[in-house]
Amino acid sequence: MKAVIFDVDGVIVDVRESYHLAIKRTAEEFLGKEVSLDLIREIKYSKSINNDWDVTYEVIKHLGGSADYGKIVERFTEVYRGLRDREKQILSSGIFRELKERGVPLGIVTGRPKSDLDFVLDRFNLRGFFDVTVDEDDVADKNLRKPHPFPLHLCMETLGVGEALYVGDSPADLEMVAYYRKIYGKPVRFVHFRKVVKINLPADFTAEEEGDLRTLLLGEVCPNREGEQVSRP
Numbered sequence: 001m002k003a004v005i006f007d008v009d010g011v012i013v014d015v016r017e018s019y020h021l022a023i024k025r026t027a028e029e030f031l032g033k034e035v036s037l038d039l040i041r042e043i044k045y046s047k048s049i050n051n052d053w054d055v056t057y058e059v060i061k062h063l064g065g066s067a068d069y070g071k072i073v074e075r076f077t078e079v080y081r082g083l084r085d086r087e088k089q090i091l092s093s094g095i096f097r098e099l100k101e102r103g104v105p106l107g108i109v110t111g112r113p114k115s116d117l118d119f120v121l122d123r124f125n126l127r128g129f130f131d132v133t134v135d136e137d138d139v140a141d142k143n144l145r146k147p148h149p150f151p152l153h154l155c156m157e158t159l160g161v162g163e164a165l166y167v168g169d170s171p172a173d174l175e176m177v178a179y180y181r182k183i184y185g186k187p188v189r190f191v192h193f194r195k196v197v198k199i200n201l202p203a204d205f206t207a208e209e210e211g212d213l214r215t216l217l218l219g220e221v222c223p224n225r226e227g228e229q230v231s232r233p
């Protein structure tokens with residue numbers, strides 16, 4: 001059966017008030033001037049940067065500043081910890097439950113560090129839905145992280161599936177899936193979930209709301225569900 005693999009930020013949780021604001025506040029501290037969220041999003045999406053530490057570094061550089069990468073990470077982490085309670089769940093638990101009840105293997109591939117992934121999975125009580133999760137700490141080599149397709153490969157292999165849909169919201173997600181198909185050759189298709197950040201991407205599928213996404217996923221992963229049930233011994 002096809003698996004469904006999810007991105008976290010912008011798909012499962014709204015991070016506009018946490019990660020995006022942490023980039024802004026951290027960059028502002030290092031630059032000593034105000035930075036707009038629009039500029040931050042423009043840099044993140046136009047350069048396909050997945051890791052928000054990297055985005056912060058790029059924003060500082062773009063505005064003529066300079067800072068030690070390690071110090072950025074340290075400060076960003078502190079700022080994020082103060083904002084993470086503002087995160088809201090986007091997709092309801094119902095959609096994961098329904099897929100799981102139909103036997104669909106479910107995974108996560110995210111650029112969150114493990115402690116930040118644990119935080120959302122526990123906070124929104126989502127852990128039990130996912131068979132495999134791949135976070136930033138699972139991929140030690142920075143060059144092999146999203147948009148490199150290795151994390152997706154790791155998730156597919158651990159799930160033991162040959163086909164999947166990846167639900168993401170950013171150019172880095174789309175690139176990861178495109179590179180995956182090129183390098184690993186297995187049919188993974190990209191579903192662009194546009195509910196929070198309304199950018200345009202040349203995706204295989206696009207869903208605006210949870211209802212559209214649910215219909216799409218169920219249609220793709222269990223198209224003959226009724227027939228299968230009848231023919232089952």
Ligand SMILES: [Mg+2]
Pocket residue numbers: 007008009010011168169170
């Ligand atoms: Mg995302």
